Amino acid sequence: MLIKKPPAWRMPEREATPEAVFYNRRRFLNSIAGGAALLAGGALVSGARAAAGDPSAGRYPAPRNLRFRLDRELTDEADAGTYNNFYEFGSHKRISEAAQALQIRPWTVTFDGMVEQPRSVGIDSLLQAMQLEERLYRFRCVEAWSMAVPWTGFPMRALLDFARPLSSAKYVVMQTFNDAKMASGQKQFWYPWPYTECLTIAEAANELTFLVTGVYGKPLPKQFGAPLRLATPWKYGFKSVKSIVRFQFTDQRPVTFWEKIQPQEYGFWANVNPKVAHPRWSQAEERVLGSDNKVPTLMYNGYAEQVAGLYTGMAGEKLFM
Numbered sequence: 001m002l003i004k005k006p007p008a009w010r011m012p013e014r015e016a017t018p019e020a021v022f023y024n025r026r027r028f029l030n031s032i033a034g035g036a037a038l039l040a041g042g043a044l045v046s047g048a049r050a051a052a053g054d055p056s057a058g059r060y061p062a063p064r065n066l067r068f069r070l071d072r073e074l075t076d077e078a079d080a081g082t083y084n085n086f087y088e089f090g091s092h093k094r095i096s097e098a099a100q101a102l103q104i105r106p107w108t109v110t111f112d113g114m115v116e117q118p119r120s121v122g123i124d125s126l127l128q129a130m131q132l133e134e135r136l137y138r139f140r141c142v143e144a145w146s147m148a149v150p151w152t153g154f155p156m157r158a159l160l161d162f163a164r165p166l167s168s169a170k171y172v173v174m175q176t177f178n179d180a181k182m183a184s185g186q187k188q189f190w191y192p193w194p195y196t197e198c199l200t201i202a203e204a205a206n207e208l209t210f211l212v213t214g215v216y217g218k219p220l221p222k223q224f225g226a227p228l229r230l231a232t233p234w235k236y237g238f239k240s241v242k243s244i245v246r247f248q249f250t251d252q253r254p255v256t257f258w259e260k261i262q263p264q265e266y267g268f269w270a271n272v273n274p275k276v277a278h279p280r281w282s283q284a285e286e287r288v289l290g291s292d293n294k295v296p297t298l299m300y301n302g303y304a305e306q307v308a309g310l311y312t313g314m315a316g317e318k319l320f321m
């Protein structure tokens with residue numbers, strides 16, 4: 001018989017518990033996290049590892065922003081933390097152990113291109129300048145699986161204020177590190193490293209666009225793209241670039257990582273649309289990570305109200321691949 005461990009982050013408890021009580025309880029749980037990690041194994045171990053030696057660990061858990069809620073149960077931490085796409089560490093899903101080779105301190109983030117003043121800052125100085133909050137977001141991969149996760153981070157709008165792009169900038173290009181000694185997947189020369197993704201400035205300024213520094217109430221484990229990754233929940237997951245080292249502002253739309261590799265299948269916009277099939281499979285449904293359930297995929301992954309307006313008058317563009 002299959003015995004399923006109840007997920008630690010089950011939604012009903014979070015919805016039912018007053019926030020202050022909830023966070024006090026979580027602080028208590030965090031204080032015994034070392035013991036829990038030994039018992040629970042897997043992703044919890046890497047969550048505890050993520051906190052160890054991370055100068056920002058004291059910022060977690062961050063207060064939850066109640067404006068970003070979900071209609072479904074959160075994905076179990078162990079499932080989300082052991083089924084990852086991070087090609088720098090291998091072109092399969094079980095990279096969570098290999099990703100522990102990622103060195104996340106020191107970590108410098110550069111802002112350049114069309115900005116008032118190019119600059120580079122250490123991740124901890126950047127985090128000091130940002131107010132962290134937790135948001136519950138859906139996540140839909142282009143491969144037709146999905147999860148629901150409690151990200152911690154800050155709105156990308158705050159990062160735009162910090163970076164001060166020129167008004168003539170139209171896009172922000174985000175780049176992952178490039179270090180084949182640390183990340184053996186980057187020895188695979190047929191991929192166009194470093195991983196890059198891009199948003200328009202209007203997309204980056206949308207209230208949903210979030211820069212992630214933590215998950216499940218802890219600093220981000222490495223396999224999720226520590227110490228800084230993107231979350232754009234209305235877009236397919238490949239837009240959520242991990243382990244960002246550079247934000248470059250430009251007025252030219254670049255060709256991004258997957259678009260370079262397979263332009264017939266992966267485009268610039270990558271907005272979720274159940275009615276537009278991938279050339280090799282339907283996008284009408286999604287497999288919910290950690291279960292055998294399939295659920296219908298929603299237009300813009302359920303976020304049409306917040307984002308559909310970004311794309312008015314763009315009918316000629318391939319908005320959904």
Ligand code: MTE
Nearest residue numbers: 084085086087141176195237238240241242
């Ligand atoms: N970012 C980098 N740098 N490298 C990657 O391989 N994979 C992308 C995206 N960001 C990827 C990346 C893809 S295809 C997906 S679906 C998500 O990360 C997976 O995020 P997760 O592992 O947290 O589920």
